[in-house]
Amino acid sequence: MTRNLTAIAGVMMCIGLAACSTPKDARELSQKTVEYGCGPGSNQALSVQYTFQGEEALAAKVIYQNQAVDLTRATTSNADMVGNTFRGNGYTWTTDKFTRENAGEAEGRMLTQDAQQTLGSTTSSVGNVLVKDCRPQAVSS
Secondary structure, three states: OHHHHHHHHHHHHHHHHHHHHOOOOOOOEEEEEEEEEEOHHHOEEEEEEEEEEOOEEEEEEEEEOOEEEEEEEOOOOOOOOOEEEEEEOOEEEEEEOOOOOOOOOOOEEEEEEEEEEEEOOEEEEEEEEEEEEEEEEEEEO
């Protein structure tokens, strides 16, 4: 009798945990972390924790060289024409288009950091490429 109750409790816990990992409502928030290998040989590690509302990515926390940067998804009319763009705190992370379902399959294009460049008397903003050509290596929810 005790074994049956223990088994039933275990099954109920598994069902409860599975229900927590997948949002039931399009308004619910969920997270998924993708580990990337970037650059030639995919030897530069980059980790991104995406926050989703339903199937749509809202934000990304990029962890690169022991530094975490919080970015929000750019949703201007042309920002996501070809892929997803996340910006904030002087950084930009661009990826192929993805949803919550296929986030672990989409490649990361590049992580850039904004910098000021002065040529003569003209100062302009440029993006220094930190890493590019990022391929998904592992995914966790």
